[in-house]
Amino acid sequence: MSTVLRGSSWVVSFVPLLSIGFLTWALFTVLAVRARSWPVAGAALGYLGLLALALWTSRTHETVFDISLFLLMVGGTAHAVLVRHLWFRRVRRRPASIEVVEAEAGEVDYAVVSAGGVAPEPVVAEHVTVEEPVRRLLDEIDELVEQSLRDGEPQVGYDYDDPTYPDCPNPHCDEPWHGLAITTRMERMRTYGEVDVDYDYRDDASPVLCPGSAFEGEWEQPSHEMTADLWESERAVPPPVPEPDPMVAVRARADTLWMAIARPAVLIAVVSWLLAMVSMFLAPAQWRWLTVVVGVLAPLWAGWLYGREKRLFPDGYARKRLRARRSALAAVVLMVWAGWLPMRWASEPPLDPADGYFALVIACAVACLGHAVVQIGRVRPVAGASLDDMAETDPKAHGENLVVLGFGWMLLGLPITLLFGWILGYLAYQPGAMWAAVAVNAVLVLALFIESGAVKIITKTRDDGDLPIIVFLTIGVGALLVWSLLRIGATQFQP
Structure with a gap:
């Protein structure tokens, strides 16, 4: 499979997870038709029945509904990954039976061909067809090789790893039988594994190591000077050290700065996710005061970055970049403010638990908005910037990095949240809090996908398959x- 097809097979394998299990049966139905597989068709029918069971028990038996939904999402995704190679398997068709019309000149004499003669070209009828053409061609090749090897040395002069092939009679030569003389220049080219494009055997005047196996006369041992020169040429020559690219360090420094500026949004999302998971085992009156941690995190990170700014960057580097992109400063203020939004849940009188979880999701969404302002603003041209400043960010690499980050959070965060949240839900005090953790993770993944698409569109660095994949993943996570x-809105949380 090509790289595009291999990547597409991974994307379609996560349709059960991204569609919350509702499209699992459709995915396996399409795969069964394409691969012509009855087992896959049976699996599609089973997933369809499982979906019907989940819909039928959605209001009456929540346990059965959760188990059915888990099998459709996680089980269907694992099954789709295992059989993803079937998407691009070609269905082989048996070739039709065909007849052979022999040439009027008769069979080709392979003995004449192997001896150096020219075989007459067969006269083939207008409609010449072969039954099992591949098998017959292989048989003819085997017969030709066997007949050509019966008389000793092959015409091409190579032994084909034949253990009975004779060695060179020169006692000072370790090579098999060879007709041409072996020179020092030839041996040196073989040692390095490269052939000089300007080499001409007729003009090779380098010392001769072996005059050839057909040489008639007394064999002479190569002189000490020839062997010493050849030994020197066989020494391992270290590859030249490439010149360091100065832009590598410049771009690494820029990545460090802008990722540090946007990191509070990621920290707010992670802490909100942890808070939602912890709240599964706590009453609302206990966990609502933990929202203070979300608000304190962003200013603490900003203070840490300000204190280490001189150690991480050259003097005036961060100040110059932030003054050129004042939107990044506004994004930092937005992220700090977003961290304090869940504190509304701790206000008096206390709000409904569902409102507290919605506050976590809203805080994560506002922080991710600041993250998007920073990451998209990096590729925006700035008036008065030098060529070095404008080349600090590689637009194509930046867009790909955002896609990889979003894909990583989607593959790691969402399945782990659904799996462990569903399992722990049977032991937790607030099992519905799992959906708050899922929503927070989904907001972060959506932000990264949207940022990557915006960067690719603004910088015109998108490939043909980039935007369709990003849109597909965005719709699924959305x-x-x-x-x-x-x-969250339909759950009755415990007081």
Whole structure:
């Protein structure tokens, strides 16, 4: 499979997870038709029945509904990954039976061909077809090789790893039988594994190591000077050290700065996710005061970055970049303010638990908005910037990095949250809090996908398959986010 097809097979394998299990049966139905596989068709029918069971028990038996949904999402995703190679398997068709019309000149004499003669070209009828053409061609090749090897040395002069092939009679030569003389220059080219494009055997005047196996006369041992020169040429020559690219250090420094500026948004999302998971085992009156940690995190990180600014960057580097992109400063203020939004849950009178979880999701969304302002603003041209300043960010690499980050959070965060949240939900005090953690993770993944698409569009560095994949993943994660918010609103949390 090509790289595009291999990547597409991974993308479609996560349709069960991204569609919350509702499209699992459709995915396996399409795969069964394409691969012509009855087992896959049976699996599609089973997933369809499992979906019907989940819909039927959604309001009456929540345990059965959760188990069915888990099998459709996680089990269907694992199954799709295992059989993803079937998407691009070619269905082989048996070739039709065909007849052979022999040439009027008769069979080709392979003995004449192997001896150096020229075989007459067969006269083939207008419609010449072969039954099992591959097998017959292989048989003819085997017969030709066997007949050509019966008389000793092959015409091409190579032994084909034949253990009975004779060695060179020269006692000072370790090579098999060879007709041409071996020179020092030839041996040196073989040692290095490269052939000089200007080499001509007729003009080779280098010392001769072996005059050839057909040489008639007394064999002479190569002189000490020839062997010493050849030994010197066989020494391992270290490859030249490439010149360091000065832009590598410049771009690494820029990545460090802008990732540090946008990191509070990621920290707010991670802490909100942890808070939602912890709240599964706490009453609302206990966990609502933990929202202070979300608000304190962003200013603490900003203070840490300000204190280490002189150690991480040259003097005036960060100040110059932030003054050129004042939107980044506004984004930092936005992220710090977003961290304090969940504190509304700790206000008096206390709000409904669902409102507290919605506050966590909103805080994460506002912080991710600041993250997007920083990452998209990096590729925006700045008036008065030098060529070195404008080349600090590689637009194509920046867009790909955002896609990889979003894909990583989607593959690691969402399945872990759904799996462990569903398992721990049977032991937790607030099992519905799992959906708040799912929603927070989905917001972060959506932000990274949207940022990557915006960067690729603004900088015109997108490939043909970039935007369709990003849009597909964004729709899937967006559907999961909507589902999570609906579950939070419909859940009756314990007081």
